[in-house]
Amino acid sequence: MCDAPAMPAAAPARTRRTLVPNKCVKCKSAQPRVAVRQIRYCKACFVQASVTKFRTAQSKVHRPVGTKTMVAFSGGAASSAMLRLVVDFQNAWRKGTDAEPPYAGLVIGHVDESALFPDVPEDAIRAEAAKTGLVCEIATLEDAFALDTPVLATVARGSDTGSVYAQLVGPADGMSRKARLAALFAGLGSITDKEDMLEIIKTALIADMARRSGCGAVLMGDSATRVAVRAMALTSRGRGFSLPLDVGAEAQWFGRMVVQRPMREFLAKEIAFFNRWTGQQDATVPGFATGLPKSVSIGRLAEAFIVELDRDFASTVSTVCRTLQKLEPREEARTARPCTLC
C-alpha cells in the first residue's frame, strides 16, 4: 500500500484570521471605526472591502457579451452607493489593457417621483446623476400613461381592479396625466395598495427605459436590509410564490431582460457608512408611509419587524437573505408572473 504519491495534497488547514485586539481586522494597525456583522474595520479598510466585495460579486455575474446595463437610480442611499460603485468599477477596468470592460455600456434610469412627492430634491438627484457623465434616462410617474405598451399590471389586492385598470390604460378624457395619476392614487384605499401601485409603475417605467435604450440588464439598488423587508412584506401579502423573482439576486424579467440586485450584499448600515466616508451625496426619497406609525402599511410593519429583530439578533437580515438565495422559482411562477410589458 503506497499512500504517499497517490494521495492528493491535503488542503492547507484554514487558519483563523489573527486578530489584534481593538484594531482593524484587516490592517491590524488602525483604530476600528465601524463594526459590521461583528467585524471591526478602520475607515480605509472598510471602504476598500466594500469596493472589493462589489467588484467580486459583479465579476461573477454572467452578462451576455455586449449587453448594455441600466443602473436604476432613485437618488436614495443604496442606489447612490450602487451608482458610485458601478462607475468606479467601470473606470478602474479601463486602465487595464487586455480584458473586456465590466459593462459594455452604462445608462442611468431614474424615475422622477415629484408628481406624488413634491418634497423629493429632484434637482439634486439629477445633478448627482449628471456628475457621472453617463447618459441618464428620466421618466416621470405620469409617463406611465404614455407607455407604448400600457401597464398591464396586477393591482393590489382589495382594490377595485377594473376601475384602476381602466384609469391606467383608458383614454385620457381631457385630464392631464398628472391629474390622472393623482386620481389613480386617491382611488386606492390603503397605503399598502398605494405602495404596491407605485412599485408597479416604477418597475414598468424602468423596464420601458431599459428597453428603449437597448439595455439587456438592469441593476436595482435593493440593500440586504431592504431585500429582507420586502421578502417579509411580500410573504405577508401572499406573494411568496414569486419571491425569488421579486427579491432574488438575479432574475429574468419579461423573458429577455436580466435584473440583478448587487446591493443585496450590503446592509443598510454599510451603505450609510460607505456614502459618508466616500463623500457620496444621497437624497431622502419619501414614501407614502414616511413619518407615519409602523402600523400604516404592511411594508412599513415588515420594516419595523426586521429592524427591531435585527437589533436583538444581529444576523437577522443576513439569515433572511441567505435563506432567500436558496429559493428557486417554479416554472409556473416564471410564466404566471404578471408581466408589465407584454
Place this chain on the structure above:
Amino acid sequence: MADTGAGDEQLKVTVEFGGGLDMFVKKERLQMVDGAKKAIVRMARQTGGKGTTIRRLIEHIGEDYLKASTDLFCTGSTLRPGILVIINDADWEITDDGMDKYDYKLQDEDEIVFVSTLHGG
C-alpha cells in the same frame, strides 16, 4: 466671559440628523454649521454625579428638539432601531469590551450624527 462660565458647567456637542431625520427636528433648533444643518446641544456636564451619557442626550433630544411624535426617533432613551449613531466619525457600536453603547460619556465638542437607514435606497 459669561460664556466661559457656562462652559464650565455645560458641555457642548454638535448633533447632525441624517437620512431624513431632520424632518422631525424643530426648525429653530437647526443651524448651518460647516455646510450642513446641525443642532448645537448644551447639556449639564454631570447627571446625578456622573458624566452625562449619550443615553441622556437621546432623552434630551426627544424632550426638547423634536416636533411631535418622538417615537420615530426614540422611545424614552432607547433609539428607534434602524437609526445609526456615529460619534466623532466612528460607529457607536464599537465600545470597550462589555460597555453598553448607551453609556458612552459625552465629551466637549463631540460630533454626534444620527442617521436613519429606514425607507431609503
